[in-house]
Amino acid sequence: MKHILIVDDAATVRLYERAIFEDAGYTVREASNGLEALETALAACAEGQHPFDLYVVDVNMPQMDGYSFLRALRQHDIPQAPAIMVSTEAQECDRRKAFEAGANLYIVKPARPVPLLRNVKLMLGETQ
Template sequence: MCILIADDDPVVRDVVRRYLERDGLTVVETADGPSTMAELTARDRSGDAVELAVLDVMMPAPDGIEICRAVRSGPRPDTPIILLTALGDEDDRVLGLEAGADDYVTKPFSPRELALRVASVLRRSQTRPPSTEILRDGAVEVRPDAQSALVDGVPVDLTAREYDLLVFLLRHPHQVFSREELLAKVWGWDFGDLSTVTVHIKRLRAKLGDRHRIETVWGRGYIWGRNGRGTGESNA
């Protein structure tokens, strides 16, 4: 299983590589945007695509956020992505999540924490239980056997984590879940920034358009389908 580490700091790459290799993963390293894009493209063409990419937001252009957007619009849009961001750069973290990143880790970081995040994202993306159940609510339909979502019969391009979130909400309609609960039940994490959930809810609403039924229950969390229409965006 191949993991790509893209960072212009060779010390960061070396430390992360050692921790991931201890977990039995194969690691390839790149130091800037152009070499990262070239590596991803070459591996896609060869059939030996990376299973997860760790991208530094601040590496020489194209930066990690730009590469994340490129991956999401490329031949393997479901590739899990973790961004490395500077401590305190909240705008970069939100932009990264809105670009489709699965998670982010702030610098300086614990290499072991990053390795745990990598393992968590990989586990979640590879262990979705097979199912022939078709989930429907109004114009929204999900086919777990094909890992696809449709609105009014038209396919919707969701990232792996957006797909997981939609499936969870459809399977638990009319129930309120806090961001902490969604982080635990959908992401499988007992740690992490709650804005990850907020941004994914926002992206899912945008992609489903006016057919979404995600409501904000102020002070408590989110619910699917209580009154038949969503309430729009929220920071709750």
């Protein structure tokens, strides 16, 4: 079973995405900011657990934003997983910053369930 970490400061977004992913059969954990997400990912590795198979990350969050989270995550010597940045920021410069930070895909909110799940499956290497 694939494990997804949702990183977003909005509880409603986390609940929305969790419902989509769990209904599709994924195991989901949540973090309310980038710092909490980084600690969660590193703790899983330190405990010998398999890290996450996918990160779904917001940009604007307190304590550590999505860009900073991905840059920090990518610097650690742990198994890396794809990351989908999901944000209200829609400028080309926002997309570029996301890819430079380590995102594999950039989606502008609101993320509709069917396309979001299609992209999750693609990032996880699953057939449609």
